[in-house]
Amino acid sequence: MLGLSLREAAVALRRGQVSPTELCQKCLSFIKETTILNAYITVTEDIALKQAEEAEKRFSRGYIPPYNATVVQKLLDQGAVLMGKTNLDEFAMGSGSTDSIFGPVKNPWSYSKRYREKRAHCRHVAEEDSDWVITGGSSGGSAAAVSAGTCYAALGSDTGGSTRNPASHCGVVGLKPTYGLISRHGLIPLVNSMDVPGILTRCVDDAATVLGVLAGHDPKDSTTIQDHFEPFKLPDVIDVSKLCIGIPKEYHAPGLSTETLSLWSKAADLLEDAGAKVIEVSLPHTAYSIVCYHVLCTSEVASNMARFDGLEYGHRSDIDDSTEAMYAATRRQGFNDVVRGRILSGNFFLLKQNYEHYFLKAQKVRRLIAEDFVKVFSSGVDVLLTPTTLGDAVPYLEFIQEDNRTRSAQEDVFTQCANMAGLPAVTVPVGLSSRGLPLGLQFIGRGFSEQQLLTIAKWLEKQMDFGALEFYKVIENGGIPQLHSKSASSL
Numbered sequence: 001m002l003g004l005s006l007r008e009a010a011v012a013l014r015r016g017q018v019s020p021t022e023l024c025q026k027c028l029s030f031i032k033e034t035t036i037l038n039a040y041i042t043v044t045e046d047i048a049l050k051q052a053e054e055a056e057k058r059f060s061r062g063y064i065p066p067y068n069a070t071v072v073q074k075l076l077d078q079g080a081v082l083m084g085k086t087n088l089d090e091f092a093m094g095s096g097s098t099d100s101i102f103g104p105v106k107n108p109w110s111y112s113k114r115y116r117e118k119r120a121h122c123r124h125v126a127e128e129d130s131d132w133v134i135t136g137g138s139s140g141g142s143a144a145a146v147s148a149g150t151c152y153a154a155l156g157s158d159t160g161g162s163t164r165n166p167a168s169h170c171g172v173v174g175l176k177p178t179y180g181l182i183s184r185h186g187l188i189p190l191v192n193s194m195d196v197p198g199i200l201t202r203c204v205d206d207a208a209t210v211l212g213v214l215a216g217h218d219p220k221d222s223t224t225i226q227d228h229f230e231p232f233k234l235p236d237v238i239d240v241s242k243l244c245i246g247i248p249k250e251y252h253a254p255g256l257s258t259e260t261l262s263l264w265s266k267a268a269d270l271l272e273d274a275g276a277k278v279i280e281v282s283l284p285h286t287a288y289s290i291v292c293y294h295v296l297c298t299s300e301v302a303s304n305m306a307r308f309d310g311l312e313y314g315h316r317s318d319i320d321d322s323t324e325a326m327y328a329a330t331r332r333q334g335f336n337d338v339v340r341g342r343i344l345s346g347n348f349f350l351l352k353q354n355y356e357h358y359f360l361k362a363q364k365v366r367r368l369i370a371e372d373f374v375k376v377f378s379s380g381v382d383v384l385l386t387p388t389t390l391g392d393a394v395p396y397l398e399f400i401q402e403d404n405r406t407r408s409a410q411e412d413v414f415t416q417c418a419n420m421a422g423l424p425a426v427t428v429p430v431g432l433s434s435r436g437l438p439l440g441l442q443f444i445g446r447g448f449s450e451q452q453l454l455t456i457a458k459w460l461e462k463q464m465d466f467g468a469l470e471f472y473k474v475i476e477n478g479g480i481p482q483l484h485s486k487s488a489s490s491l
Contacts, residue, residue: 088337131395178423248376384444424450
């Protein structure tokens with residue numbers, strides 16, 4: 001049951017092959033078996049079981065709940081069972097899910113037999129307890145939870161790639177909707193002008209299903225669209241022959257792995273063989289995007305984090321020598337080095353003598369980046385096909401040797417452009433690297449073109465014949481894995 005897609009599980013529930021309570025208990029049991037991943041920081045077992053019992057009652061009387069409110073409430077109102085809160089980088093500032101106060105998140109694929117065998121042949125292998133790869137970030141706990149089969153879907157946030165990045169590294173689907181399509185009410189703000197709730201699922205159909213529940217206007221978020229959103233179902237037979245696919249030449253970035261490049265080329269060839277027009281396009285300001293993103297991100301972080309002063313919100317230090325001393329101690333104790341670093345950088349860029357040189361200039365560059373996309377889509381291109389990350393997931397001990405700023409620049413190089421322009425983007429798992437770790441490709445579409453974007457993504461998903469469910473083919477060969485024990489190496 002844990003290896004099914006969301007749609008298949010729903011069918012099984014309707015047919016009475018399994019009850020909501022039984023399915024919930026299976027997920028809870030598997031959460032306990034996969035604690036080594038550190039995907040969850042809170043497991044709401046009692047709440048989940050109570051909600052499952054309520055879902056069982058609704059099944060018995062055929063009750064269909066109405067739509068309303070924020071993303072979590074909308075899911076709950078539709079009968080979803082909340083399994084818990086997942087782990088992430090502190091305040092969603094990171095690209096590895098290694099900077100959480102609850103500890104780092106471990107990628108489930110670290111425990112596959114293929115990866116373990118590859119690592120065993122390396123001369124410089126760390127001790128077993130540290131020999132695992134990152135999930136990506138910042139929403140790594142959500143990606144790990146879906147990938148490991150402890151839930152069918154999870155929410156994340158996406159400011160510069162924080163949903164798509166971990167989705168790619170964990171072999172699941174990650175959708176960043178158009179800015180304004182899903183309510184941000186209840187999401188702790190990082191960068192107000194870029195933040196978007198993200199969706200992580202095992203297949204593209206499931207992402208469309210969850211989007212149908214979440215999308216639409218919310219009176220509690222003035223940035224959401226006013227137009228009515230009509231949920232859609234993706235077709236089973238998909239024709240891509242009339243589509244024009246753009247391949248941005250600037251995305252052949254330094255550090256792009258040969259394996260990712262090969263899969264990128266294979267996907268383009270498959271689209272072309274199916275009749276689609278595949279052309280090279282240019283997004284000339286891409287080269288400045290990551291620097292521009294850093295300035296704007298840290299500036300908004302500095303503004304948003306100002307509320308956590310110990311008086312209004314957040315942790316408060318017990319130092320009472322003076323108000324200034326209390327503020328300083330509170331913010332030092334309440335934020336890790338990464339968050340403090342971004343706050344300090346943002347304050348620097350917002351200084352009166354620096355504001356025009358950094359912040360205003362970055363805003364102008366952002367407009368040029370957005371205009372690049374407008375020009376490409378105006379020329380007849382339907383979607384862009386790009387890598388999601390430079391390569392597969394990096395070993396934890398290797399990842400933490402670099403500073404957060406450098407790692408974020410490397411991990412978000414292909415993803416943050418869509419946030420700068422407010423466009424929808426989705427990553428689809430397309431294969432395994434030579435080390436046995438997932439690799440993903442990204443589609444970027446016009447604003448509010450989610451139906452077309454996900455339809456094309458589903459087509460590629462079928463062609464590449466790889467997804468999060470691939471993990472269960474590994475599991476089925478050796479039974480349910482005990483990831484918290486040494487038997488994990490037998491997967």
